Amino acid sequence: MRTAAITYHCNQRITAKDVLKRSWYVRVLGPSFMYLKFRCPQCRQEGEAFIEQGRWSEDLLREEALPLPRVG
């Protein structure tokens, strides 16, 4: 499974703590979209993103893209 991430134009990764608002944008025809409004932690500008329902996952907003390896 491919792991994706949401990045802003400055390439800063957007995680859950940066999200100001989220809601489903439901269309009668075609796929629904997850709408995210966020503030970039690097340049402090607000941005928006629409992610198609089929591509949306809470994992997109995780701090760590990959789980930490277990040691011992």
Ligand SMILES: [Zn+2]
């Ligand atoms: Zn930025």
